[in-house]
Amino acid sequence: MSRTVTLQIGHLGARGDGVSSLGDAPVFVPFTLPGEEATIVMDGRSASLLSISDPSADRVEPVCPHFGTCGGCALQHMALPAYRAWKASLFEKAFASRNLDTSAIKPAQFCEPHTRRxxxxxxxxxxxxxxxxxxxxxxxxxxxxxxxxxxxxxxxxxxxxxxxxxxxxxxxxxxxxxxxxxxxxxxxxxxxxxxxxxxxxxxxxxxxxxxxxxxxxxxxxxxxxxxxxxLVKFGDIAVSPPPGAFLQAVPAMEESMAALVCDHMAKSKRVADLYAGCGTFAVRIAKASTVHVVEADGAALRSLDRGVRDAGGFGLRQVTTEKRDLARRPLTAQELKPFDGVVFDPPRAGAEAQTREIAASTVQRVAAVSCNPETLARDLRILVDAGFRLRSVTPIDQFIWTPHLEAVALLDRLKSAKRHWSDL
Missing domain, CATH: 2.40.50.1070 (OB fold (Dihydrolipoamide Acetyltransferase, E2P))
Known part of the structure; x- marks a missing residue:
């Protein structure tokens, strides 16, 4: 049975909803901001906004007439500086919950409207x-x-x-x-x-x-x-993606992510690119390093392979491919022995099983790309506990006005923590 109540909004939750409480239970109210008093309709545990009294100074008029009805955007009612500060804080909260060094978090990079490809x-x-x-x-x-x-x-x-x-x-x-x-x-x-x-x-x-x-x-x-x-361009290499292929959402943000990854891998002679898709990072890394690509999607691998062959005159190092479901069958520490660098870009669930194998390997450098602060923090905690140093984490917002946020985390193994799979 529904009822109408008035609540004070305390903060924003991880999904961008305003958070209040009713008794001992949290209440999540969409389209509200911290400090606002919201009159809502409660229907079970679901809350619908009726009205706002004393609106926040950070409240603005949404740019789109569909906002509030369309499920695409969640935060167009929030002024851009406040929105960006809140979004950057998502990694700080996730890292603090895992006792990770939040000082490694760099200033976030943000995309502009009308840029999603x-x-x-x-x-x-x-x-x-x-x-x-x-x-x-x-x-x-x-x-x-x-x-x-x-x-x-x-x-x-x-x-x-x-x-x-x-x-x-x-x-x-x-x-x-x-x-x-x-x-x-x-x-x-x-x-x-x-x-x-x-x-x-x-x-x-x-x-x-x-x-x-x-x-x-x-x-x-x-x-x-x-x-x-x-055709899509990964750097100066053209790849023809399979139908419906996953691509990084915003080209400018992809370039930023790729620059971070490639700079970190520059001293690695052999790199394993895991969850590689069509080769967003692999073909760029192959300018300087031998790359082994692992991906579960066979069509994506075929697209990457053809792109590499078509780019024969671009001076790429050897690129090999392997079709494999890394969530079910991660590369083992022994299989990772030939590689001194690893890049991984898993789905939202993260790469816990694969991360444990990397932690037990002799790999020296890791670039972890993630679209989920919580699972990234979990995976990084595994690597840090195994002797990796977290050098930097750069939040990348290519999903404007949503709670979704990417990041590139760069790690290297401390010399005193060098391990070998056979020692375990």
């Missing part, structure tokens, strides 16, 4: 046409976007054509995911959902793609039509 939309075909956007928070309803201040201008401009394209073949009343990657060649479209594309629908889809400037359409893993080869 990768978007995963939801879409549904209705009697009124295709609705394309993001899901409403806590709902399966697609918010049909009229504008978006996060995605790149090219993706934003492509939305009307994307609606026309998907209208040609989507079945009615089925919500699907539409991944759009902006590449050097143009927009690469991958549609995934619980439907079968018949021959007639394939022809309609191919005809509709030909009327756009999109470069490729893939439906449920099958390439319907490729008008141009999609």
């Amino acid at each position: 990768r978007a995963v939309f939801s879409a549904i075909r209705t009697d009124a046409g295709v609705q394309l956007g993001f899901l409403q928070a806590g709902s399966n309803r697609v918010v049909d976007l009229r504008e978006c201040h996060v995605i790149s201008p090219a993706i934003d401009a492509g939305r009307p054509k994307l609606k026309a394209l998907t209208a040609a073949f989507l079945p009615p009343a089925k919500t699907v995911h539409v991944t759009v990657n902006e590449t050097v060649s143009g927009l690469d479209i991958a549609v995934d959902g619980k439907f079968t594309l018949g021959e007639g629908a394939k022809r309609r889809a191919a005809d509709a793609l030909s009327a756009t400037n999109f470069v490729r359409l893939t439906v449920n893993g099958e390439i319907v039509l490729e008008l141009k080869r999609p």
Whole structure:
């Protein structure tokens, strides 16, 4: 049974919601800021905001009319300086909880609006046409976007054509995911959902793609039509990513991350790049070091391998690849023996099993890239306990107005802590 209560907001939680309490239980109130008095509707443990009295000095007018309905952004109501200070504090809190040295945390780097080159939309075909956007928070309803201040201008401009394209073949009343990657060649479209594309629908889809400037359409893993080869640049090396490929969200932030990783690996003769994807870091590192790439996605590895072969005249060192699920079967300390440097960029769950093997190895330098402060702090604690020194952690915000935050952590092994797998 719902009830209306008024609460004082104490601080922001890790998801960007204002946090208060009711009795002994915490209450998370979206779209509120510390110091505000919020009148909310409680429905079980869920809180919905009704009104704010005495708004915070850090409250601003959101730039997007969809804010509060669209589930894409959580913090457009917060002034940029306060937002950036809060976001940078996420790593300080996570590191303090693991007794890690917070002085190693460097100033955060922040992306600008309209810079995200990768978007995963939801879409549904209705009697009124295709609705394309993001899901409403806590709902399966697609918010049909009229504008978006996060995605790149090219993706934003492509939305009307994307609606026309998907209208040609989507079945009615089925919500699907539409991944759009902006590449050097143009927009690469991958549609995934619980439907079968018949021959007639394939022809309609191919005809509709030909009327756009999109470069490729893939439906449920099958390439319907490729008008141009999609290409992304990792440094000066071009790679053609597989359909729907994971790419770092903002090119400028990728460049910053890659510079940190490559500078740290510069003295390593042999580097293992783990959870490597299409080679964001690997091909850049290969300018100076031999690289062994390990990744569970076979299509990503094939894209990387072709990119390396196509770049034969760019002076890359040897790059080898291995298809392997590192969460289930991490590289062991013995297998890591040939490498003096390791880079890893795992999913949000982190790389605990792999980190324990690195800790037990003779690896000298580690670059850990993460999108989750809590799991990164856990993994770094393992390495520090094994004798690694945490040199720096640089927060990288390429998910503006959300609670998501990347980081690049750089470590090297103290000479007095050098270990060998056979000693364990």
